[in-house]
Amino acid sequence: MRLKHWAVFLFAMLFVLSAQAREFYVDITNNTGYTIMYLYVSPDNSESWEKDVLGNDVMPNGSTKRVTLKGYKSPIFDIKLVDSDGDSYTFWDVDVSRRDLTVTLDDLD
Template sequence: MRFILGLAGWVLLCMSTVVSAADYYVDITNRTGYTLYYMYVSPANSKSWEEDVLGEDVLVNGDTQRVTLTGYTNPYFDIRLVDEDDDSYTFWTVDVSTQDIVVTLDHLDQ
């Protein structure tokens, strides 16, 4: 009986972990007038940037890229984009469950 209760507790713990992880997405639209070559999206509490989500692709002016974020426990992310002139645009603590990003020259990092 003790084994069955222990096993049931373990199954519930595993299920609660799976239930708490979620998939999010954010649409990022480039309105800078420049081509964006790099796009980094990391959890807001991260101390470093994750890998470039564009990979071999680029985001030309006027286009939108959907970034799917799988297996995270909250919707807050930091987003950094880098254009063809190596200028960066950083958005801190974006709630991707409620907002998408439109990148303009107004967002240029100083």
């Protein structure tokens, strides 16, 4: 009987550890020809965009920004960039554990 309880405990601990929040990152390169003024990254199941990760910074054309995402359980995010003309570039369901983004005019919404 003890062995059975021990196995259940181990299984439960593995489940808890696998469900814990992790840290992810994504490198985003701006090749739009415009300055990116705003950059939003939200979990794919979110109803709204989280705060602008650039804050007071901007992303000039040709620059790359590494965005660190802490405290999330899933690596799937929606990403939206807004340039100096007010044009937006939105990427849905990006698995940041598998790919980075290079944003071009072809990605214009």
